[in-house]
Amino acid sequence: MSAEPSGGTGGRAMHLIRGRRVTVSDLLDAGLLQEGAKLRFTRRRIGDVYGAMVTGNGRIRLDRDGGEFRSPSRAAMVAAGMRAVDGWHAWQVVDQGRMLDALRQELLDRAISTAAVAANRQEEDADRQRIHSRLREARGRAEARNPESFSVRELIALWRVKDRSDQVSQIEADLANHGLVTSPSFRAVTLDTVVSLITPPDESDEPATAGRSDMDNLPVVEDDEGGDDLNVRLTVGNLSPLEGVESVNPNSALEEAITKMLLNDYSQLAVLNGPRSLRGAVTWRSIAQAMHQKPDASVADAIDPQPEVVPYDRDLFEVLPALQQCDFVFVLNESKVVSGIVTTADVVQRYGELATPFLQLGELDQTLRWILGRSFDVESIRSYCEKPVESFDHLAFGDYLRVLQNNDAWIKLGWPLDRSAFIARLDEIRIVRNSVMHFHPDPVPEDAVEKLRRFNRLLHQYRDLV
Template identity: 60%
Template structure:
C-alpha cells in the first residue's frame, strides 16, 4: 500500500468514509458486484463499483457517489443506509463490514503516525462498542450533553459535522436525532436501516431513514420544536372523564393556561383551557368536563421546524408535541417560543453593539494606515474590521497608551478573546442556549465601552 493510500486511510477523523477509501486500501476492487436484497417484497437490486469509486446500478447504468443514494434510487425508498444494504457478492459481506475493517486498520496505524486530524482512537473504540450493543438490540442511552462530551464538545457547535461523520462511519444514528432535541434529552445509539425489512417508522432499535450524504434534506435548517425545553419535558394531562375540580387544581398548581385531554398516551382528545371552562359553565351550570374540551388542537412531531409551527401558535397560543413513538410528550406555548428566540437574539444584539463601539473607538483614534499596519492585512475601511482585528489593534502597547484608559490592557484583551469565541458561536445560530454568563459578559463589556469610549 502506497504512502498516499495509507494517509487517505489514516486521516478519517471528521469525514465520512467513501467507496474510494476502500479501493485505495485494497479492501474493494473496481468492478466488484453488489447485491441489495429486499426480503419482504422479494426483490433484489444489483450494482457494481466503478474505477472512480461510484456505485453503478445494473442494468440501467445510473451512477451515484454514495451507496445510500444508489440504494434509495434503486428501491424507490425515501432513505436507507446503503452501507448496510449493499452486500459485496464475492465476499458475502456488506459494505459496512469493509468500512469497519478500514477503521480498524486506521486505528492500528494511529499510534505511529504524527500527522494531523487522525481517526480518534478513543472515539473509535467507544463507538465500536456502541455498535456491538446496538447490533445486539441493547442500544446505549445518553443525554445529548453526555454524547457530545465523547468529542469534548459542550454544545452543538463547530464539531457537529465531525460527530455525525464518526457516527455514520460506524453505521450509527441517534434516536431521536440529537440535532432536534434539547441538550438534556435522552437519545439512543442505534443502527440505521438496511432497507431489507423496511421496518415501520416506530420500530424499536432501528432507524428507518438514514443516508450517508453529507447533507440531507431531512436535516433541520433552524430550530425544531424539539429544541425547546418544554417540547419533550413531560406533559400534565387529564382523562376525558375527569372532573372540573381535578382539571382546575392541576392548572392552578402548575400555573397552566391549558391542559391536554388524553385517552391513552397517543390518543389526544383535545385541550381544556380557562376560556373553554368559562364558556362551558356559562352555557350550563351542570356542565361536565367533556363539555369544555376544545377538540380543534394541533399536535406536531418533535422534529418539525419551529418556524413552520408559528402560524398555529399565533392562532391557538399552544401546540402539543409528539415524540419519536408518537406519544404526546410535551407542549410548546407562545411564551416558550418568545423565550427561545430571545435567548438566540440577545447575544446577537449585544455583539452588534460591541462591534460598533470598538469600531468607533478605533476610527476616532487611529488612521486607516495605522490600522492596516497593525492588522497585517489589507483593510479598505473601518467597517471591514473583525473581532480579531480589534484585538490586534487594541493589543498594541502604544495604541493602548494613547487611548489613556485607566484599564489593564492584557485583561481587556483577554476578555475580547473570550467574546471572539462567543461571537463565532452566535453567528452560527446554534440551537443551544448560550453558556451561563454569556449575556452578562457581553453587557458588562458594552457598559465599560460606553463609559470609557467617550474618553477617547
C-alpha cells in the same frame, strides 16, 4: 491486522476519523474493494434482488438502468424504490461475501491502528481512539437490541463539546461511519432530551404492513451525498424536552384539570385516552365557556377537539401561524407519542435567548469602532490590519484585536487597564461572536451573555477617556 491500509493511505485513513464520512472511494484506495466488484442487495422479506457494480471513480452503478451514485444508501434507495435504507448494510460484495459496512469498519480499525503507532498528534489521535472505541461499543449494544440512551448533552460531551456548534458535522460523520443514528435526531431536540444510539432499521425491522405513516416513523437514513449535512433549522423539538405532558382523562372532573393547571401555572392541558390518543385540550377559555353554559361541566364539556399536533422535527417557522392563533401546539416524539408542548411563551423566550447576545455584540462592535475612530486616523489603523481599510466602517472583529494587541496603540488609548487581561477577554468574546453569527441552534450560555454585558459596561465606562 495490518498497521496501515495497502497503498500507503494511512494518513488519509486517519483523516477519515477526523470529521468526514467514509466513501466507496476510500475503500478502493485502501485496497479493500476493487474496481468492477459486483454488489448485491437482497430484500429478504419480498425476495427482490438488485445488482450493481463498483466503478473506478468510487461510484455504484446500478445494473437496472446504469445510474451511478457515490452514496451506497442513495443507490439502494433508488434501486429498490424505497424511502430510506442503510446502503452500507444493504449492499453485499459478491466475491467477498461481506457487506460494505464490514469493509468500512475494517478501514476504521486500520486507521486507528495506524494512529496508535504514529509519533505525532498523539493527544488528538488518542482522543480519536477513545471515540472509535466508545462508538464500537455502542454499535455492539445497538445490534444486540440493547441501545445506550443518554441526553444530547452527554452524547456530544464524548467529543468534548458543550453545544452543537461547528463540530456537529464531525459528530454526525463519526456516528455514520460506525453505522449509528440517534433516535430521536440529536439535532432536532433540546440538549437535555434523552436519545438512543441505534442502527438504522433494515427491511426486517419494518412492519410487514407498513404504510406511509409507519414509514415516516422510522429514523431517516442519510444518503451520504451531503444532502442532510446542511441542517440549520430551529425545530419544534429544540424547544420541547419531549419528557411527556401533563394531562387529564376525558372523564375527569373539571376540578382536576383546574387544580393541575393552577399547581403548574399552565394555561392548557392535554386530554388523553392514551399516549397516542389525544382527544383534545382544555384551556382557561374552554373551561370558562363550558362552565358558563353548564355549571356542573366536566372535562368532556370543556374539550377543544382540534388542537394543533406537530412532529418534533417540524421547522418552528412553519408552526408560528398555529402558535399565533392557538398559543400552543402539542409535540409528537419519534414514536408519535404526545410527549411535549410548545407555547408562544416558549418561542418568545427562545428568540430572546438568540437576540440578546446578538444585540450585545452589535453594541460592542459599534462602541469599539467609535473608540478607535476617536483615537486613531484611518492611515494609522491600516498598519495594524491585514487587509486594506478605507474607513472605520470596514473594520471587523479581528481588526479590533490586532489594533488593541499593539502596545503603542494601547498606550495611545491611555486606559489604566491591563492590556493582556483585556485582550484575553476580547478573544473569548470573539469565540462567542463566531457561535452567534454562525446561528448555532443552542442558546448562548448565560455566563457568556454576562461576559458580553460586563464588557459593554467597561467600554462605556472608559470610552470617555479617549
